[in-house]
Amino acid sequence: MQCSSSVSTIMGSPKPESKDSLPLYRTVPMKVSSLLNSESGETVETMPISPDSLKVENEHSISPSIAKESTPASVKSDDYESVSDELKKLTYTNLLRSHVQKRLPDVDWDEIVRYVETLTLPTDFTKPEIELIVSEWYKEGPVNHRMLEYECFARTRREIHSKICALEDLYGLKREELECSQIIAMEVCNELQLFLLSDIKPMLPHMSTSNIAGMISKHYKYKNRWSDREVEFISDCIEREESRESILEALVFRKPYEIRNKIDSVKRRLRRQSTPPIKKEPSPVVIAYESKLSELMNSDLTLTGIRSVMGSRNLNRVVQDIQSRKKRDIALPFTYPETEFLRHSLTNNMPMADIMKELVIRSEEEVVAKLKTLQMACVRQKKFTNTVERLIYEAQWYMAIADGESGGRPKRRTRNNVELDDLRKEALTKKKKVERTLTPEEISEKQKRSEIRTQRRIESLRRKAEENELRKKKASMRGRKLRSTRKQEAESRVAALIEEARWFQSVTGDGTCVKEGEKRKRRPVFHLVPEFKNRQQLKNAQKRLVEKKKEVKKKRGRGRPRRTPSSDVDDSTSDSDSEDDLEKLQHAIDSDESDEFACVSSFDPTDIIHDSLVPLSGRQLFNNAITSGSVNPQPVSFSDDVSVMIQSNQYLPVNDTVAAKVIKDHIKSYKPLGASFPPLFTSDVNGSDVINSRNIIHIRYLLYPQHTEQFVLAAPKSNELDPVFELQKIFQIHYALFFSHSSLIKDIIYENYCKSLERAVEEDNFSDFMTIIDQWNTLMLALSPYPVKFDPSIDINEAIRLYLPSNYKFQPTVSDLKLDIFYYDVLSAGEIKDSDKETSIDRATSPLMRPTGPIKDADSAIANIITRFRNLRPLSYPNAFIRSLQRVSEISRFAIQQILLRAYTRIVSPNSRKLRSYKAFTAEVYGELLPSFVSEVLTKVDLKPEHSFYDLGSGVGNTTFQAALEFGVKESGGCELMNHASELTSLQEIFMQKQLIVFGLKPLPLHFALNQSFVNNPEVRSKCVGCDVLIVNNYLFDFPLNVEVGKLLYGMRPGSKIISLKNFIPPRYKAGTEKTIFDYLKVEKHEMSDYLSVSWTANKVPYYISTVQESVQQEYV
Structure with missing residues (x-):
């Protein structure tokens, strides 16, 4: 339906609409109109269309050609009061810019702005403002927010956005049922409190009274209080003795039962006003009550006393009556029970709050x-x-005793309490001690006495020491006589050798001998994975263990430790005195001790609330399309083949099933989420248990909402991939990458999505869980800056809705999604800034000045936006969104690490067993440097985007990926020998690059030498020698391998840094004839600031930073 209200009426023009008098944005073609009114902010007055009028010379101000016509004459008014009075009237009638300029043609616009800023504006919109906003919202296509902000110049952007969001919530699904004029009429009546039939009838002359009443009853959702006009109307009707039917017909905005109740209430009020009050004699009850009050005031004014006389009912009234009498009586002395209660409180040190509860009458x-x-x-x-x-x-004290109220006979006092208090304060002040100057004779005498005292003290200490030594000797002689001596049996050398050999004859790997017939003990391997849900809890537990060990060491005595008698019977259980590291940690986690060590490391953030930021240092973070400012996305080819996510090609799957496949392949490690959630297994036709194919949800992504990721709803039994945790990470990564400029959006994402999702699982509420998923998918469609080229009405989670209750109906509203906050904060963050102007205007605080500027590709964007909230999204939103990303100067460390861990949990974790199938204590043993370690050490060496990085022994590539993503190095490489680790590196690289496309990030510059040893490898040597920072995990390297590393790295540039887990330089090292980098290294030892930074131990680990020098170090010569 088209809006029936003419724009000329809205703009305040009394002339009929014609082609010549139409505003510019109604007469020009759609493309030019969108271009002018989206961000340029030009006046909507009639102006000729010319190339000059389409140019924007300054993004913060109107161009001169437009300003000349929009501000006629620019003459300053001399009569301040007349202008101010006129503007005050307009604030209640018509505050549109075009109307204000028409009423005050001789006043400069900047002067008008200053006048308006001094006025106290009413919170309600004027009628023309409402007509303009509703008309713009009702028409097809996105809302032209720039035009609304330009015309409604006295309103803030948030007020306009809130009004449009309210319209969408109330009438968004009713556009086909209501005309524009009907919505305008209802909104004007609500805004201006016009609730009579005579108020709305002139606005809808083509509708009958019954149709108006039916429309309001069905579509008007506001709950308004009774206005003064309504009450006055009812009073007049009662006085004129009109029928109730006529009142019901006139009050069309009220329900019949509300009107009947209000009529009865007004009648009672009118009767009370017409009947003169009759003076009554006090009743016996009142007289008795007054006498009790008098008795209380003379005998007992404590709360206990009042309750004993008056009872527990109406205590507030009794207290108020006594206090009112107390005001009339200037001096109301303390009663005896009150004084005794205060004495008791002094004796027992009662707090003031308890005292005031009992003495309710006193201040x-x-x-x-x-x-x-x-x-x-x-x-x-x-x-x-x-x-x-x-x-x-x-x-x-004696004066207080003599006080009349405290007992005793009053006596004459010569000083009052104030004077005595002053004297006491003066006595308490410490006076400086006047030091007397000593003569030389007195000084020498004093020194002699001091020397004599010192000699006596030394002599006394010597005598005491001799006495203690003699006493100890006597005691030891007595004990030696009583102690029975045991003769040590001489053992042969052969027996000692056999005993020592038994120590190493162990198949359990714990250094204890296994007796004949004894079974091998099976213990879980201690290995920390990079990510699990209670990671911070485990770190806190490790801190508690370390602190306990320190306390035990402090409590130990200084003497020799006691020898524990050995036993030949129980050699196999000699390790029972010390628990396994894993058992200790688990015990610390399960303990109920308070976490006084619970602090989150800046290098290992747990969520967006405890996040830390990494500076970009001028590097490119997002893809080329975002960097260039285009509102069209980077071209991506989508395929229906779900396996392309881990295939080396240019395709992305429409549906990413990698995470769901991990859960299905390890389904024995999972259990159902709860009773209200879908079952994990169902029965097939043969009665066998199979995985429930309906127990799957899909989640959308912001930049490419046509791409979804699939998850199986299940709870992991251990540290496997957790789908609920993965969903929370997706929510937080979106905030950290695209909305980090807004603290309001952070609270919405964390509380309304992350915590609410976790709460729904804990409370076993599947309906709330699906509500959050549906809200997120709808939000992604509404916030995507790019054209949506698919049908958003397709339900991607249709299969799982079978397990929802029949009354589950999800229709998200603007208030549910908080779209007004998202749109407003994105527009504010993406506003065009004029760097050439000396003074910039804060757009959030100055609603009277609006930015300008054209929208790129506005016509194509309008044609492709087909989401439900298409009328709500501002025209300038896509450009503002892209500009906000272009201004990002820091990136979230939490988002970086979670993007890395998304690849790890899907590719590496399901295949981690094979990585540990190597011989123990050899150079091939696999150990991981966790993300917190890499973040800290690479920050320590000040890795920059202009540097190159190499990992010698890269494993599955985690460190190489992190250096490229977190620090943006120009090249990041790695070398790996193990076959299985090399295969996982290739899969991780494919998955990593494709998920970066989904998030709109730039591809990583990676180079790997897989299935290759770095020994005698020219390609690896050239990469290592040319890099700026190199990391090598040499924790288990033997001496020959360390020597090969030194030869390989010979030739690195001075200033390059090598990070290692062990010092390459052995003690007493001297430079030889071989060419090795070790001769040029200056080594610094450091320790990690936090626990759980490597996979093989939970403790803090040391690391070494070796800096290459220009010449051989002197200490090695």
């Missing part, structure tokens, strides 16, 4: 003054700083 000042008086009489101070303080205190 706090009265109680404090009374306590001060009683304290002198009841509590006597025993210790004093000096005699003057004691004398003054006793004087005050």
